[in-house]
Amino acid sequence: MGKLEWIDSLSVGVESIDDEHKKLIKIANSIIKMSRDFSDTDQFTRAMSYLREYTVLHFSNEEAYMVSINYPDLTKHSAEHARLKRIVKEFQSKIYHKEEIESDEVLEFMKGWLVAHVLGSDMKIKEYIEEQKAKAISEKKGKAIIGNSSVKSFS
Numbered sequence: 001m002g003k004l005e006w007i008d009s010l011s012v013g014v015e016s017i018d019d020e021h022k023k024l025i026k027i028a029n030s031i032i033k034m035s036r037d038f039s040d041t042d043q044f045t046r047a048m049s050y051l052r053e054y055t056v057l058h059f060s061n062e063e064a065y066m067v068s069i070n071y072p073d074l075t076k077h078s079a080e081h082a083r084l085k086r087i088v089k090e091f092q093s094k095i096y097h098k099e100e101i102e103s104d105e106v107l108e109f110m111k112g113w114l115v116a117h118v119l120g121s122d123m124k125i126k127e128y129i130e131e132q133k134a135k136a137i138s139e140k141k142g143k144a145i146i147g148n149s150s151v152k153s154f155s
């Protein structure tokens, strides 16, 4: 059965963001499952609304996090969030007007949409955090070297 799976390489290295991504995958999987036995349209519609709500919450949390770390590409990333929110809204209204839902279509949508978000844009947050960490370490090393040489000059 096709479903989305969390793998460690999807981690952006920030626990709260990873947890929300895991939750998004969980919601997406429950929608994929429902689409295979499409008997309860109300339940499906509610699940899609929940996905949208959770997406809005997650993007806003992620944007707050980016602000907190002075992320330089915040504007670009927020624009990407706006685009992904539009896409999920379009998909929601598309299936709302449909009488039958192809489960493969739902699976493919969730795969592309979530992967586009996590791998496409969030991995750049990870790269930035790692760059900042490396910079802090090399600055520390630099200071240690300067510290040592000044000790030497007094001896």
Ligand SMILES: [Fe+2]
Residues within 6 Å of the ligand: 017, 021, 058, 062, 117, 118, 122
């Ligand atoms: Fe995210």
